[in-house]
Each structure stands twice: as structure tokens, then as C-alpha cells.
Amino acid sequence: MTEAEDRKPRSDEARSAYGPGIASEFVLPAGLVPPPGGGDSETTSEFTVPEGLDVPQPQAGGTGRSAFSPPGAHRARQPPPAFTPAIGIPLVSLTKDAPWQDRMRTMLRMPVSERPAPEPAQKPEEDGPAVPRVLDLTLRIGELLLAGGEGAEDVEAAMLSVCRSYGLDRSEPIVTFTLLTVSHQPSLVDSPVTASRTVRRRATDYTRLAAVYRLVADLSDPGTAISLEEAYRRLAEMRRNRHPYPSWVLTSAAGLLAGAAAVLVGGDLLVFVAAVLGAMLGDRLAWLCAGRGLPEFYQFMVAAMPPAAIAVALTLAGVHVNASAVITGGLFALLPGRALVAGVQDGLTGFYITASARLLEVMYLIVGIVVGVLVVLYFGVKLGAPLNPDAAQSTAGRPVWQIGASMLLSLTFAVLLQQERSTVLAVTLNGGVAWSVYGAMHYPGGFSPVASTAVAAGLVGLFGQLLARYRFASALPYTTAAIGPLLPGSATYFGLLAMAQNEIDKGLVSLSKAAALAMAIAIGVNLGSEISRLFLRVPVAEAAGRLAAGRLAAKRTRGF
Numbered sequence: 001m002t003e004a005e006d007r008k009p010r011s012d013e014a015r016s017a018y019g020p021g022i023a024s025e026f027v028l029p030a031g032l033v034p035p036p037g038g039g040d041s042e043t044t045s046e047f048t049v050p051e052g053l054d055v056p057q058p059q060a061g062g063t064g065r066s067a068f069s070p071p072g073a074h075r076a077r078q079p080p081p082a083f084t085p086a087i088g089i090p091l092v093s094l095t096k097d098a099p100w101q102d103r104m105r106t107m108l109r110m111p112v113s114e115r116p117a118p119e120p121a122q123k124p125e126e127d128g129p130a131v132p133r134v135l136d137l138t139l140r141i142g143e144l145l146l147a148g149g150e151g152a153e154d155v156e157a158a159m160l161s162v163c164r165s166y167g168l169d170r171s172e173p174i175v176t177f178t179l180l181t182v183s184h185q186p187s188l189v190d191s192p193v194t195a196s197r198t199v200r201r202r203a204t205d206y207t208r209l210a211a212v213y214r215l216v217a218d219l220s221d222p223g224t225a226i227s228l229e230e231a232y233r234r235l236a237e238m239r240r241n242r243h244p245y246p247s248w249v250l251t252s253a254a255g256l257l258a259g260a261a262a263v264l265v266g267g268d269l270l271v272f273v274a275a276v277l278g279a280m281l282g283d284r285l286a287w288l289c290a291g292r293g294l295p296e297f298y299q300f301m302v303a304a305m306p307p308a309a310i311a312v313a314l315t316l317a318g319v320h321v322n323a324s325a326v327i328t329g330g331l332f333a334l335l336p337g338r339a340l341v342a343g344v345q346d347g348l349t350g351f352y353i354t355a356s357a358r359l360l361e362v363m364y365l366i367v368g369i370v371v372g373v374l375v376v377l378y379f380g381v382k383l384g385a386p387l388n389p390d391a392a393q394s395t396a397g398r399p400v401w402q403i404g405a406s407m408l409l410s411l412t413f414a415v416l417l418q419q420e421r422s423t424v425l426a427v428t429l430n431g432g433v434a435w436s437v438y439g440a441m442h443y444p445g446g447f448s449p450v451a452s453t454a455v456a457a458g459l460v461g462l463f464g465q466l467l468a469r470y471r472f473a474s475a476l477p478y479t480t481a482a483i484g485p486l487l488p489g490s491a492t493y494f495g496l497l498a499m500a501q502n503e504i505d506k507g508l509v510s511l512s513k514a515a516a517l518a519m520a521i522a523i524g525v526n527l528g529s530e531i532s533r534l535f536l537r538v539p540v541a542e543a544a545g546r547l548a549a550g551r552l553a554a555k556r557t558r559g560f
Helices: 003-018 100-108 131-146 154-166 208-220 229-242 247-264 269-291 298-316 323-332 336-348 352-382 401-415 421-442 450-472 480-486 489-500 504-534
Strands: 092-093 171-175 179-184 193-198 540-543
Touching: 003 229, 003 352, 003 489, 131 154, 131 171, 131 179, 131 269, 154 179, 154 208, 154 336, 171 298, 171 323, 193 298, 208 229, 247 269, 247 323, 247 352, 247 401, 247 480, 269 298, 269 480, 298 323, 298 352, 323 352, 323 489, 336 480, 336 504, 401 421, 401 450, 401 480, 421 480, 450 504, 480 504
Parallel strands: none
Antiparallel strands: 092 540, 171 179, 179 193
């Protein structure tokens, strides 16, 4: 018998013993029971559920959830049960008329796990609005506030207030210079819902800013029931409404601002007229550049040229005129004091990325102004214009004229910011008080310009914050225009003139003084606002029976 014939019977015997489907090369040893499941081979892995382990199945009509599945139809009035910390959910004892800004700012400076649960949302929908729509409304409101120049912390406070007014307590808004993001997580086991929006255009309109604040205040009021459709309707009306002042009024206000600033630094009637004409011409040229789509850098550069050109032309023509006052008046109408204050405020409250971006924007705008004025001054010096950087501007001895000019400057600045007519008088008086304090400290008192400016700006911030709390509105309309008389226009002009005459060291010293004055304004305004809150009743958080800090700082450090 051959080897093949000897192997064939045994193969047939194995096939008959263990059934078909088992190859001869894989014959099971005698006495070993084959596994159940038929003759077909079966595969297993380490991910197989062990036998006897019950796997929870989704309910009928539902779908399985995972980290990669889309969010469910969560409703604001029927949120899933959230996680409760071991120390309990902190309670907030609010004053009866506490502004929503203070309440939301207090919660923003608390960790998410320690924030108090919101009161039941008093909205007319039975099931509450869907989460994506609430987040979209929140982003649209935050976009209008950020585009209007509001600080990052105040924008986050408004966004958090809108979310909590519709029952989205586990929400986290994030604000940067051009990007708004808000995320809501219904519970620890549900997927978060995140939305974002980019701010591409910035328009200064404090009337629209005040309308947005009123909308947020109404949404935050538990006694006011505003549906999501009503909030969208009011938001659309804000966007459609025209500016309160036409373009010719804005151009006239820019000219009067420059003329008031020229009188403030020692100019006479001729200087006033020259500064008004130069600023109005620069404003029209800036509008022309904006209509052509040129960046703001070139708009500021072009707008800074006409006042300097008029001053140089009058000097070359032999007209006895204070050229430095004319140019300084034009600079007052262009210096970005609003953006500077907002940038420093963001840095002091811990928003360093947004603060860096704002200050970088300020630097670009100032460089555009510097380039425009330097080009004109350079050609003026080459043509032999008698421009003297050592000629001090006579500002002492005219307190009545200076106070009147400072009030006119603040009034025209308020018009340029598109403020409501009801706030113009208050900010005008605030600007007059600021210059009075500065003049009293600097001239009779002998204090340095930086210290005098800081104290005056602090009073502007203090009064502005108190007026804002009295009207439950933003503080920007009461502070931004009031700092106009304190802007460092003279120091900036003398620094540029010295550099045009190739005296670099003297020019850098003067520009450094201007930077110090600008920082004193920004820090003083923020400090005054913070001091005002010391006298206000703010929310107090209680957790686990112990009293916590009423208003947490933006960041607590111990020197490391």
C-alpha cells in the first residue's frame, strides 16, 4: 500500500467522526469535543462582550449615543440631570436691583463647576427654545457689542447672561479680538454644542450699543418674558436703524473738535478756523478712501495731512499763526483713544490676547498718523517753514476758555461716536470736570502731566461708571468722549516735528511722554471704574454654608 492510499482511509474516518468541514490537516485529537456552532470556522477578538454580561440597549425609537454622535434635541426647559458637586450647588444672594453686568461678571470669575444654578427661565415657550438658536442669538448680540468697542469681559458677561436667561446654565463664552465662541454642555454625559462667529467689521455706534444693552437687560429680567422670536426681531431692528446723525453733521463735528482742541492748547480765532477747515477736509478724504476700500492705516494717514499742510502753508505765506496749535488740533481728532482704553482694560482684566490685538491696532493707526504728519512736516522743513519744536504752547492763564473748549471737544466727540442725545449732556459735563481737575493739578498745583492726567482720567471712569449703573447701560458712552481733552496731542506733535528736523533723541523723548500720557488715561479710566464698584452692592456667593468673596478678581496670584 502506498503512502497516499494509507492516508486516504484515515482521512475518510476522521471526516465521518467529526462531520464535514474539518480538513484533514486540522484533525482534532481523539477525545477532544469540537466547539459548538457547526463546522464553519468562527473568529473571536478581545473586543467581544463576555458571555453573561448584560449590555444596555437603547430605548425603543431612540438612537445610540457616543462621543462622535450629533447632539440630541435637548430643550432648555427639559435638560437632563446634571452633575452635582460634593460640596453642593452654590447659591447666590443677589441684591434686588443688582445690574446684570455685576451678576454675570461675578459668575464669569468663578469656575464652571461652582457657578450657581439659574432661576427657572420665564420664557413663553413650553419646551423652551432649541439650543442652537439660543447660541446663535448669543453670538449675534456679542458681535454687536464687540464691534462697538466694548471690552472683552463685558461682552462675555452679556453672552453668559443671554444663555442663562434661556436656561442654558452650563455655558462658556469665549471672546477674542475677532472671534466669538460659546459652548453649552447639557450634562457630563452629553456631547457639547459649540458655535462661533467672526467679527469682520467694526463700526462705532453707541446708540446701537445702548439698544443692545437694553435688550440684554430685558432678557435678564425674570419678570419680563421675551421669546426668542421677539429677541431676533429687536436685534434686526437695531441693525436696520440708521445712525442718529447724518454724514454732514459728523464732518462738522470733526472740524469743531479740531478747532476746540486748538483753542485748548493756546490757539486764537485764526487757529480755530484753520484747524476746523483742515479737519473737515481730512475727514472727507478719509471717507473717500473708505469708499474705495482702503485699509484704516491709509485712511488715518490721509486724514492727518490736511491740518499739517494748512499750518505749513500759512507759515510759508508769512501769516502770523500758531502752527503747532493747528496741527495739534488735527491730531486730537484722529488719536484712537477709544481703542487704547479698551485694549488696556482687556489687559488689566486678564484678556491678554485681545488686549495685545487691540494695542497692536492702536499702534498701526498711530503709525499711519505719524507717517501722514511727518511727510508734510518734512517738506515744510525743506521749504524753509519756521517750525520751532521748542516753542511751548501757552495754555495757562485762560481757564474759562479752556473749560469751554474742553466741553465743546467732548460734545463733538460724543457726536462722532454716534451717542444718544440723552447722554450727550452728561458726557460733556464729565469732560469739563476732567479738564478742570487736570488744569488745577498741573498749573497751580505743579503736579506732573502724567499724574494730573491719571487722576483726571480716574474721575472720568468713576463718574462714567456711576452714571452707567444709574441708567443700567454701558459705561463707554459716558467715558470715551470725556477723555478727549486729555489726549496727548501736543506731545505727539512736538515729537514728530523733532524727528522731521532730524533730532531723533528729542523726538523719542516727546513721543515717550505721549505714550506715558496715553497709558495714564487708559489705566486711570479703568481704575476709576473699579473704584466705583467698591461702593456698589454686588452679588455674594455662598457655598456649603460658608461666605465666599463677593467679587472675585480676574486672576489671583501669589507672586509666581
